[in-house]
Amino acid sequence: MGSSEVDEDQLLKSFLAEVSEAERDNEVLRILGCFKLNPFEHLKLSFDSSPDEVKKQYRKLSLLVHPDKCKHPQAQEAFAALAKAQQLLLDPQERGYILDQVTAAKEELRAKRKKELKKDSASKIKSLVDEGKYEEQFERSDEFQQQLIIKVREILTEKEWRRRKMQMRISEEEGRLKKDEEETKEMWKRKREHEEKWEETRDQRVSSWRDFMKTGKKGRKGEIKPPKLKTEDPNKSYVQRPVKPK
Secondary structure (H helix, E strand, O other): OOHHHHHHHHHHHHHHHHOOHHHHHHHHHHHHOOOOOOHHHHOOOOOOOOHHHHHHHHHHHHHHHOOOOOOOOOHHHHHHHHHHHHHHHHOHHHHHHHHHHHHHHHHHHHHHHHHHHHHOHHHHHHHHHOOOHHHHHHHOOHHHHHHHHHHHHHHHHHHHHHHHHHHHHHHHHHHHHHHHHHHHHHHHHHHHHHHHHHHHOHHHHHHHHHHHHHHOOOOOOOOOOOOOOHHHOOOOOOOOOOOOOO
């Protein structure tokens, strides 16, 4: 560690030692009141801040609201929010996504500014005379930076809302597919159980059929039953004649 870094670290510790409890509490409230989708706001950094600036600012603010140093009941929550903000801004993909929205916000503000200049001839002339320097100066102004922060919030909010709606649709579709899959599995399960039971009773069904064929009331096709003897007539509706001997 270089001497300049040591001096800076000691200066930071000295500064934090002088910070009052009220200031720590105010910082906790500021962090928790930030727009949740913009990590630059949590760290109080401009959109063009470098990764090194992110690390330095995180160290400063995290020590300010660290639960061991700050007595505010939500200090831990603020500390976690700062950690997440640093993680997002040091991740190339996440940082790139946020900066893409910043670029889109700038383009919208520039288009809006261009329309306004068409109505303001004096500003338009000055812009032409300065060869673009007038617009560059405006974009560095506090007014433009504030407009940019608001526009970035709008775009990030819209993107997040779309993402959540898409996620909800995906979840609903996954739920529907899972339900269909479970119903299909249940159908095949019932079919297998039915086939197994049918196969288990096969011998019993064959035996029952054979018994029926032997003892059933209906005669088999082509079978001739013997005639009923008249002496067995229960109604005795006739007189049996004696048989003559030969």
